[in-house]
Amino acid sequence: MLKLISILSCCIALLGSPKLIADEVLKLGMSVALSGPAKDIGQQLRQGAQLYFEYANGLPDRSHPKVSLMVLDDGYEPARTVVNTRYLIDQHKVMALFGNMGTPTAHAIQAILTHHQLPFLVPFTGADFLRFNTPYPVFNWRASYLDEANEQVRYLVDEQGHKAIALLIQADEFGLTLEKSFRQALTARGLKPKVTARFRRNSADINKALKVIMRNEVTAVAMIGTYQPLSLFIDKAMHRGFKGTFTGVSFTSSTALFAQLTSKPALMISEVVPDPGKCQAQLCALFRSLIHKQHLATSPQIFEGFLNAAIFISALDYCPRPVTRACLADAMQQVLEKDPAIRTIFGLSDTENKPRVYRSYFQ
Known part of the structure; x- marks a missing residue:
């Protein structure tokens, strides 16, 4: 056989x-x-x-x-x-x-x-x-990423009261997909991003994006990327005196992001699984x-x-x-x-x- x-x-x-x-x-x-x-x-x-x-x-x-x-x-x-x-x-x-x-x-x-x-x-x-x-x-x-974007906008706008929200976006299909989702979720509340800044995939080159966002006096940043550049962005923004709120999607990897931070930001990550612990x-x-x-x-x-x-x-x-x-x-x-x-x-x-x-x- x-x-x-x-x-x-x-x-x-x-x-x-x-x-x-x-x-x-x-x-x-x-x-x-x-x-x-x-x-x-x-x-x-x-x-x-x-x-x-x-x-x-x-x-x-x-x-x-x-x-x-x-x-x-x-x-x-x-x-x-x-x-x-x-x-x-x-x-x-x-x-x-x-x-x-x-x-x-x-x-x-x-x-x-x-x-x-x-x-x-x-x-x-x-x-x-x-x-x-x-x-x-x-x-x-x-x-879906639209589901995650809706959850983050619910948190930032409905619960925290933010209206001046920046988008920090990885410049590829991942970033474009989520940018569209965030804009849709914000439009449903009569809002749009105050500023949008981008950085390259697999790079930690976030300095230009940081300057753009900091000079626009936003109170929250919805971040689209992986843990390494986002942790660097958060720490540098906090060092420059940013007092607002950050969010990120599940792809970011909350465990890795949290482990790399040296500052203590107000930060929420949307997840697709319940807390396994x-x-x-x-x-x-x-x-x-x-x-x-x-x-x-x-x-x-x-x-x-x-x-x-x-x-x-x-x-x-x-x-x-x-x-x-x-x-x-x-x-x-x-x-x-x-x-x-x-x-x-x-x-x-x-x-x-x-x-x-x-x-x-x-x-």
Whole structure:
């Protein structure tokens, strides 16, 4: 039987588009930043996913195939993501991309995903172009960037009373997506940004943006970027006497940002997962137990990677055997809609299928 499977796999590979993967091991690929100024995000997403996959693979009574996750470093650079994606498809024969990190990196591989009809599962981005009418299979559960922008504007305008708000934006697709979302949320309240300043991705060159924002006498800054340049911006702004409020989105990585700050700002980060140290669901308890055994720190990004893997494993129960690419995205959506363990995590009612936005505050 194994010889027959091997022969069939070989023949399918020769035909060019492997749609069936041997049921014993499902191969997933992941391209994230493991080096460079955004490396903490990618490393934590990898840790969380591997934590759950190793747990699930080791269950003595498991009913699902084992999962193999190959993780490649793209440094949060789109060109490297393209190279990684081609390698994962052509050489590693992955069934899907899983947990990729970033909006510009996701944007760069759309043509490849479309050509191969490769499922793009649980990407670490809230970009709109991955949510509507995609020409390849996609599964998202995290809140959109518009959801996060609305939560931040609710905090800044409705709760804190700010009207003079600056936008600090990473100059790429990530920044453009969120700029549009923030402008939409502010327009709904009859406001617009007082000033918009930009900086380059994967750089800490924020001095020009800082000067622009400081001379416009704003009382709040909504920041769009990763933890390294944003921590530098906050500390320099505080050193220059800024007394207002800062916000950032989940992609920023609150844990990494908070750890790098030397000042004590008023700072809120919108999150897409509940506090993993406080939530009471069964999966939260399992996460804390496994984190403790592995001597890992707790963070929203590790928890998100963990939940991504848990949803994927649960989805395998909704796929026929042998598992195919075609079933994965829909099966993961069924988990979000039906699985009580996952729904409890997000506090979803019987009529809700959209996880909410949470908050972290710098203490």
